[in-house]
Amino acid sequence: MDTTVRSNSGVHLGQRISDLSKVLRTARQKEQEGDGTLKGIRAKRSRYTTNAWAKTSISKEPETLLLAKHQKLKHLAAELPTLVDSLTQDYHEYEKSLISLKTSGESDKAEKEMWQQLYKQHKREKEEVLKRKLELEIELDAKKMEIEQLTTKLEEKNDEIDGLAYLNRHLLTKELLSNQELQDARKELIVGLQQKRLNNSEGDFGLKIIGEIDDEPFLKICRLRYAPANADTKAAQLCSEWQEKLKNSKWHPFKIVRFHGENQEVVDEDDRELKNLKRKWGEEVYNAVTTALEELNEHNPSGRYVFYELWNFEANRKATMQEVINHIFKDQRSSAPAYDRDQQVKGTQKPSFHPESGSAEE
Incomplete structure (x- = not known):
């Protein structure tokens, strides 16, 4: 205008x-x-x-x-x-x-x-923002529902975990009690076998003194180097010295090696004392000492003192309670009188207990 x-x-x-x-x-x-x-x-x-x-x-x-x-x-x-x-x-x-x-x-x-x-x-940007805001609100509501569902599931899982934890503690307690009973029974069995002097390797099962050095290699080398009158005494003295040395926990002639992807502790052949032992007394004496040393390090590394153990001489390992009990019952059957064996064959014997099944058999 x-x-x-x-x-x-x-x-x-x-x-x-x-x-x-x-x-x-x-x-x-x-x-x-x-x-x-x-x-x-x-x-x-x-x-x-x-x-x-x-x-x-x-x-x-x-x-x-x-x-x-x-x-x-x-x-x-x-x-x-x-x-x-x-x-x-x-x-x-x-x-x-x-x-x-x-x-x-x-x-x-x-x-x-x-x-x-x-x-x-x-205006266009505002509409887009409002549209995005609406989408985010919808998405937020969905996430809230999902969180509520997950929270409910989590609470259910927590209740389940609490129940499993209680059951685990109960089972662990029972396992500890069972292991304690098993160890007590194993000790009683060892004491009983000691009384029967079943501490040799003539059979498949028996007692073995873990960590005890075999004196045969010492006797053999001493009888070759010393007079017959002094050979046995020198062998016993030498074996006793090395037995005492094994009790010294400060002496740890071991090293860590990688074997099949795992770390293993083996005897250190470069140990000064072991090298001197091998050089002075030979391979057999060296093997006797290292074998006892490995046994102590495996079964009793903290104390390094000898102890009796139920042993499977055939498999060269610790014997299980079931193996020892089966062996004892087998010996009892084989040593039973002829009349009792005949009654067993005829089926009129007294019920006998089988540890494998845990039940009595007529």
């Missing part, structure tokens, strides 16, 4: 300048006409100067009026160029303002379009 008003004002200003130019041209024409008229009057006056009748008949009033009009027109003609120049300058300045306003209007239009685009973009 402001642009339209200014445009109309510019048209009126141009029209006014055009009108003033026409007036200026008209004034100049009239000035020229007035100059001609004035000259004509003056010529007439000069012709009638000598004529007294002419002097009295020609009036000076028209000349005075024409002079006044002529001066007024000259003054107006003098002012008109200045006024036209001023109006022309104002018109040019207005044209510049109009051009500037037009440019400003175009800039405002571009800025308006830019703001409209920014508004649309902002």
Whole structure:
């Protein structure tokens, strides 16, 4: 609207300048006409100067009026160029303002379009944010439900774990009691076999003194090096010295080696004392000492003192309680009187207990 008003004002200003130019041209024409008229009057006056009748008949009033009009027109003609120049300058300045306003209007239009685009973009981004917010709220609700379900399951699992932990403690207690009973029974069985002097390797099962050095290699080497009267005494003395040395827990002639992906502790062949033993007394004595040392390190590493153990001489390992009990019952059957064996064959014997099944048999 402001642009339209200014445009109309510019048209009126141009029209006014055009009108003033026409007036200026008209004034100049009239000035020229007035100059001609004035000259004509003056010529007439000069012709009638000598004529007294002419002097009295020609009036000076028209000349005075024409002079006044002529001066007024000259003054107006003098002012008109200045006024036209001023109006022309104002018109040019207005044209510049109009051009500037037009440019400003175009800039405002571009800025308006830019703001409209920014508004649309902002509106679109806002819609996307709201949409994403709704999606996240839905996802959050789903996660909350999932967490609640997992919490419920976790509580159920905790209850189950508590029950299993209680059961495990109960079973562990029973296992400890059973192991203690088994160890007590094993000790009693060892004591009973000691009383029967079943501490040899003539049968498949018996007692073995773990960590005891075999004196046979010592006797053999001493009988070769010493007189018969002193050989046995020297062998017993030498074997006893090394037996005492094995009890020293500070002496630890072992090393760690990697075997089949696992760490194993074996005798260190580079140990100084063992090397001296092998060099001085030979391979058999060395093997007897290292065998006893390995047994103590495996079965009693903390104390390193000898002890009795139920042994399976055939398999060269510790015997289980079931193996020993079966062996004892087998010996009892084989040593039973002939009458009892006949009754067993006829099926009239007393019930016998089988440790494998844990039941009695008629």
